[in-house]
Amino acid sequence: MLRAAATDSLEVVVLARVDAAHLVGVDGHLVVVEVHVANGLPSFTVVGLPDAAVRESRDRVRAALVSSGLRWPQRRVTVNLAPSGERKGGPGLDLPIAVALLAAHGDLPAGRLEGLGFIGELGLDGSVRPVPGTIPLVRSLAGRTAVVPAASFDEAAAVAPGQVRPVASLSDVVAVLREGAAWPAAPRSRRRPAAALPTGDLRDVRGQHLGRRAVEVAAAGGHHLLLVGPPGCGKTMLATRLPGLLPALGEDQMREVAAIWSAAGLPLGDVLAGRPPFRAPHHSVTASALIGGGGQLRPGEVTLAHGGVLFLDELAEVPAGSLEALREPLESGQVRLVRAGTAATLPARFQLVAATNPCPCGEGTVRGACRCADHGRARYARRLSAALLDRFDLAVVLARPDPSELVGGPPGQTGRGGRGPIPEPTACVAERVAAARRRADRRGRLNAHLDGPALDQVAPLSAGASELLLRRVRGGRLSGRAVARVRAVARTIADLAGAVEVDEEHVAEALALRSGREVLAAAAGPAGGGW
Amino acid sequence: MLFAAGSLAAAEGGVQVAITGTRASSGAGEELAAAMGADLRAAGVTVVSGLAPGIEAAAQRGGPTGAPGRDVAVVGVLAHPAAGRRWQQQRAATGRGVVLCELPPGGPAARWRFAARQRILVGLADLVVVVESHDPAVENLPAVAAARRRGVPLAAVPGPQRAAASAGTNALVAAGHAHAVRDAGDVLALVGAGPASRARTSRSGTPAPVLPPELARIFARLGPAPVPLDELAGPGEAALGRTALLLHRLAALGLAVDEHGWWRRREPGRDRHPSGRQTAGRVVATAAGRLR
Numbered sequence: 023m024l025r026a027a028a029t030d031s032l033e034v035v036v037l038a039r040v041d042a043a044h045l046v047g048v049d050g051h052l053v054v055v056e057v058h059v060a061n062g063l064p065s066f067t068v069v070g071l072p073d074a075a076v077r078e079s080r081d082r083v084r085a086a087l088v089s090s091g092l093r094w095p096q097r098r099v100t101v102n103l104a105p106s107g108e109r110k111g112g113p114g115l116d117l118p119i120a121v122a123l124l125a126a127h128g129d130l131p132a133g134r135l136e137g138l139g140f141i142g143e144l145g146l147d148g149s150v151r152p153v154p155g156t157i158p159l160v161r162s163l164a165g166r167t168a169v170v171p172a173a174s175f176d177e178a179a180a181v182a183p184g185q186v187r188p189v190a191s192l193s194d195v196v197a198v199l200r201e202g203a204a205w206p207a208a209p210r211s212r213r214r215p216a217a218a219l220p221t222g223d224l225r226d227v228r229g230q231h232l233g234r235r236a237v238e239v240a241a242a243g244g245h246h247l248l249l250v251g252p253p254g255c256g257k258t259m260l261a262t263r264l265p266g267l268l269p270a271l272g273e274d275q276m277r278e279v280a281a282i283w284s285a286a287g288l289p290l291g292d293v294l295a296g297r298p299p300f301r302a303p304h305h306s307v308t309a310s311a312l313i314g315g316g317g318q319l320r321p322g323e324v325t326l327a328h329g330g331v332l333f334l335d336e337l338a339e340v341p342a343g344s345l346e347a348l349r350e351p352l353e354s355g356q357v358r359l360v361r362a363g364t365a366a367t368l369p370a371r372f373q374l375v376a377a378t379n380p381c382p383c384g385e386g387t388v389r390g391a392c393r394c395a396d397h398g399r400a401r402y403a404r405r406l407s408a409a410l411l412d413r414f415d416l417a418v419v420l421a422r423p424d425p426s427e428l429v430g431g432p433p434g435q436t437g438r439g440g441r442g443p444i445p446e447p448t449a450c451v452a453e454r455v456a457a458a459r460r461r462a463d464r465r466g467r468l469n470a471h472l473d474g475p476a477l478d479q480v481a482p483l484s485a486g487a488s489e490l491l492l493r494r495v496r497g498g499r500l501s502g503r504a505v506a507r508v509r510a511v512a513r514t515i516a517d518l519a520g521a522v523e524v525d526e527e528h529v530a531e532a533l534a535l536r537s538g539r540e541v542l543a544a545a546a547g548p549a550g551g552g553w
Numbered sequence: 554m555l556f557a558a559g560s561l562a563a564a565e566g567g568v569q570v571a572i573t574g575t576r577a578s579s580g581a582g583e584e585l586a587a588a589m590g591a592d593l594r595a596a597g598v599t600v601v602s603g604l605a606p607g608i609e610a611a612a613q614r615g616g617p618t619g620a621p622g623r624d625v626a627v628v629g630v631l632a633h634p635a636a637g638r639r640w641q642q643q644r645a646a647t648g649r650g651v652v653l654c655e656l657p658p659g660g661p662a663a664r665w666r667f668a669a670r671q672r673i674l675v676g677l678a679d680l681v682v683v684v685e686s687h688d689p690a691v692e693n694l695p696a697v698a699a700a701r702r703r704g705v706p707l708a709a710v711p712g713p714q715r716a717a718a719s720a721g722t723n724a725l726v727a728a729g730h731a732h733a734v735r736d737a738g739d740v741l742a743l744v745g746a747g748p749a750s751r752a753r754t755s756r757s758g759t760p761a762p763v764l765p766p767e768l769a770r771i772f773a774r775l776g777p778a779p780v781p782l783d784e785l786a787g788p789g790e791a792a793l794g795r796t797a798l799l800l801h802r803l804a805a806l807g808l809a810v811d812e813h814g815w816w817r818r819r820e821p822g823r824d825r826h827p828s829g830r831q832t833a834g835r836v837v838a839t840a841a842g843r844l845r
Binding site for chain 2: 229230231232234235238385391392393394395396418419421446490493499515519526527528530531533534536537538540541544
């Protein structure tokens, strides 16, 4: 759009508008870049709450125009970013500002800008560079043809095939819009074929049958999983095997996850291949790194793990603030971040897998083996609040594996002395998981999300099963809330076995798969526990 | 100078045996200490101990009121820990126990006080029994050092060679510092008091129950120390659910106990019957089970 009007015989006012977008949280918001060129002392002002990166774009735009052999107007230039009440950040507005400026002083035909939206950062040589968040940005330009950096073309085309155009430099844009050239061809796809499972095969985990089973049940039911055990018993090894058991992301979910990862500027190869995210931040993670935050409301680890697994190793060493901040997203599946100027709701439906030692020395799962002072032990266990532990449907205690299982022959052979079967590989277990998930899908949701009324409907208990649960409740070992969680896990175990009714065997196994909570609760209890 | 709460008569006359050991005790160790304490008391021996959590607490967990016998507790700080205070009040009120302390009530807890009180404990005792101890460097145990300095005889309960909580007691026996004892009967024989046969009642053992073969196989694999489920189920994941179910059945029959998800045999003297009924066994020990 271009309007030139002689409001006064001496002053020429020129105005151009270009559609663009900026990132808030993991969503793109539409921005209209308006450039006003008037007579007066040469100046360049950006208004509309720009952040530092946007203010600096003046110098990048000027250098890019000059290196591309285009004119820099020696007049009074005002750039407005509408809506002007919203804080805008990031370098992705460089390209739209440059295009609007060119249109405003007549180097581009304004009529050609209708129906186009621009995204991209400019290099001083006039090249167009990729920016984080291409997917959500393109999405917010729905209905327009998005002009994106060539390097981001794959990413953008994954969500909006057919309505994105790649450009490698500002000259490309000028060639198309002024000289009527065709849009540059899409760069050759650099998407690598999905690599082999990066997280290892379940076959490598020797012994740890209860732990292996817990990982399988967690994958099948989407239950949060806590692994408790001494150092070196294989907690981390087991946890990293979980993503390999999860089914591939569905088409819709893949788009959703891809948008989040794109907003965070992370490589999309694995996500576009349908692999569920696996995030494993170090235990020193701060609350805002975990939940999200910063001026631009960057997504945190819980959001990056959306649709996949968040693994927290050494859970008791994670700062208390970060741990407690986890509770809300665990419950609601989203994070509502609010800052003075902006607010964003980020999706955060992830599966939490955590590992912890039972006490500072790590040997506390076996009574009598622990060398910690009793108050040190209690303090360690109390770092995990009961409210947080409540979220774990599965909590298993791992012992160090039997040495004879560790030194068994290479994969494919039976362990030394013919001890036991070969550990099942990921592929075998994943098949069972997929079948169990299909059963859950027919009921409409993951078993981890089943609650009271739904359980009565989908997880009817056999007489023996309810008898077993009742005995446990009467013995004071199980609360009402815990009964519901045991039933949900028992439903998953029944699904894995292909059973319609939840049998007492399934309940007994579900009870065994949550016993780790009792170990931590006992350690956190009154010092000594004897009085 | 010693401060005392309760009846000083409890600390006078008769044979006095000190029971001590680690705070980080195993279930089996506590069980043994509790049985030894109860049996010694029943045989008329005064049990001297320090009320510390773990072995010492177990040894004096004798039931608050109806329990026979006499106790002397030597503590570092009066009324510490908070839970031990209850015991002190109850025991002192019956006239059968006394709590002794070197320092006036109300002083702050400090590590050295707990080590220092061992010398009083040893001074009162005719025999010092160490039930469990982690440290194979036996000189590090204040009670052992004090007993050897004063020439008070020592006894220790040996344990499995690989059990961390028995490393210290095994070392004591191996070095010849201590007599090896298994239970109250051995202790009574050492101090030459009471009819040993009476005290041996606690080793009655569980009569082998008649069980279906599947249950019997699992029951046979249970011992006094808790074992994880996957060890009982054997290799592979297939048998986990079935084994868990059988263990719950054994528990319902009163034959197995689930200790934080690990399983062991139920000890009639130590555990309450799941139905709430009291089975054969001493009233004292059953009450002790309820206290924990």
